[in-house]
Amino acid sequence: MPQPDQVSAPQPRLEIRDIRRSFGGRDVVDGVSLRVMPGQVTCLLGPSGCGKSTTLRIIAGVDMQDAGEIYVDGQLVCDTIHRVPPEGRSIGLMFQDFALFPHLSVLQNVAFGLTGRKGEKRGKVLELLKKVDLARAIDSFPHELSGGEQQRVALARALAPKPSIMLMDEPFSGLDERLKDEIRDTTLDVLKAEGTAVLLVTHEPDEAMRMADEIALMRDGRIVQQGAPYNIYNAPVDKRAAMFFSDINVIKGTVQGALVSTPFGEFLAPGYGDGTPVDIVVRPQHLRIDFDRAGRGPNPTAQDGVPARGIVERARFMGRESLVEFRMDYDGSILTATVPSVFLPKVGTPLWLMLRRERCFVFASEPL
Numbered sequence: 126m127p128q129p130d131q132v133s134a135p136q137p138r139l140e141i142r143d144i145r146r147s148f149g150g151r152d153v154v155d156g157v158s159l160r161v162m163p164g165q166v167t168c169l170l171g172p173s174g175c176g177k178s179t180t181l182r183i184i185a186g187v188d189m190q191d192a193g194e195i196y197v198d199g200q201l202v203c204d205t206i207h208r209v210p211p212e213g214r215s216i217g218l219m220f221q222d223f224a225l226f227p228h229l230s231v232l233q234n235v236a237f238g239l240t241g242r243k244g245e246k247r248g249k250v251l252e253l254l255k256k257v258d259l260a261r262a263i264d265s266f267p268h269e270l271s272g273g274e275q276q277r278v279a280l281a282r283a284l285a286p287k288p289s290i291m292l293m294d295e296p297f298s299g300l301d302e303r304l305k306d307e308i309r310d311t312t313l314d315v316l317k318a319e320g321t322a323v324l325l326v327t328h329e330p331d332e333a334m335r336m337a338d339e340i341a342l343m344r345d346g347r348i349v350q351q352g353a354p355y356n357i358y359n360a361p362v363d364k365r366a367a368m369f370f371s372d373i374n375v376i377k378g379t380v381q382g383a384l385v386s387t388p389f390g391e392f393l394a395p396g397y398g399d400g401t402p403v404d405i406v407v408r409p410q411h412l413r414i415d416f417d418r419a420g421r422g423p424n425p426t427a428q429d430g431v432p433a434r435g436i437v438e439r440a441r442f443m444g445r446e447s448l449v450e451f452r453m454d455y456d457g458s459i460l461t462a463t464v465p466s467v468f469l470p471k472v473g474t475p476l477w478l479m480l481r482r483e484r485c486f487v488f489a490s491e492p493l
């Protein structure tokens with residue numbers, strides 16, 4: 126029996142350490158480290174141009190880092206001296222523009238990455254196509270399939286050489302919204318069942334939240350925050366990280382004695398010196414709305430703080446929810462709340478707003 130201190134930590138399928146890459150003197154990837162465990166999906170999420178695709182291309186071996194190391198199952202596959210070629214890295218690729226060969230059948234497309242005799246290959250392809258629920262299409266040609274079906278064939282093709290890692294760069298962005306959800310779920314199910322480690326690049330927060338076990342939020346060539354979707358969403362590292370996932374409201378204040386006084390009551394601001402301008406950030410769904418009672422609002426509570434009054438400036442029905450904008454009495458600024466769509470107040474209605482304390486974040490003000 127292994128002793129507790131002899132039990133080794135689980136081995137990441139993919140590990141990159143301090144990867145750097147610059148183009149024309151600009152650090153496009155500026156010290157990125159990541160680990161992806163078997164069967165885990167990590168999403169590299171960030172705005173256009175932040176260096177996501179470059180990071181992926183380096184891992185795939187189609188571009189070369191200036192510094193840093195890449196390990197697959199604990200084995201060094203690439204540093205600046207040693208370099209295992211792309212085909213030797215046990216890495217599968219699925220890119221948005223990674224199209225099927227139009228003149229080859231589904232069988233030939235999926236068999237493309239397989240070795241072995243013809244009869245054997247058909248058996249293997251059939252097995253792969255069953256996984257993506259497309260066995261019936263084995264003799265079809267790409268143009269006879271829908272976009273989603275083509276994507277599932279592409280997945281089967283990428284899985285054919287049994288890669289231990291799958292790199293995906295915006296693989297679903299060409300599909301229509303309804304199809305996307307379905308193909309995302311199929312893809313996830315298949316990859317999880319295979320135990321493949323997935324690194325998926327996307328600029329869509331919704332896609333990352335839906336797909337990822339872990340999100341690595343990237344900005345200007347660096348990972349600024351990494352964690353489970355729930356944690357990234359509910360404990361953003363800064364205002365820009367909060368804004369990346371939803372609209373936000375900002376209430377301005379200044380720190381005095383580790384506290385910020387606002388019309389919504391006092392907020393703790395530990396670690397900030399006196400006089401520091403701060404932003405209290407809260408998402409629209411974390412505002413509470415209450416009725417006006419002859420010029421008075423609800424009583425303050427520990428959970429929601431002090432109410433402040435605003436006048437409905439605009440209210441829009443959005444289907445599942447309504448979006449309501451308030452002009453606040455205290456300084457004329459606008460705050461936005463989302464509420465269940467059964468509630469659609471009239472413009473000009475006075476209402477009281479409270480902020481759900483545990484959903485508010487205090488950050489030092491920074492120009493964006």
Ligand SMILES: Nc1ncnc2c1ncn2[C@@H]1O[C@H](COP(=O)(O)OP(=O)(O)OP(=O)(O)O)[C@@H](O)[C@H]1O
Nearest residue numbers: 148149153171172173174175176177178179180328
């Ligand atoms: N081969 C190259 N030569 C010069 N500049 C490059 C090269 N490859 C990428 N870049 C630049 O590096 C920056 C990051 O590009 P990258 O494609 O990695 O970003 P991204 O986050 O994937 O963005 P997008 O989502 O738009 O693809 C961009 O400004 C891009 O123009």
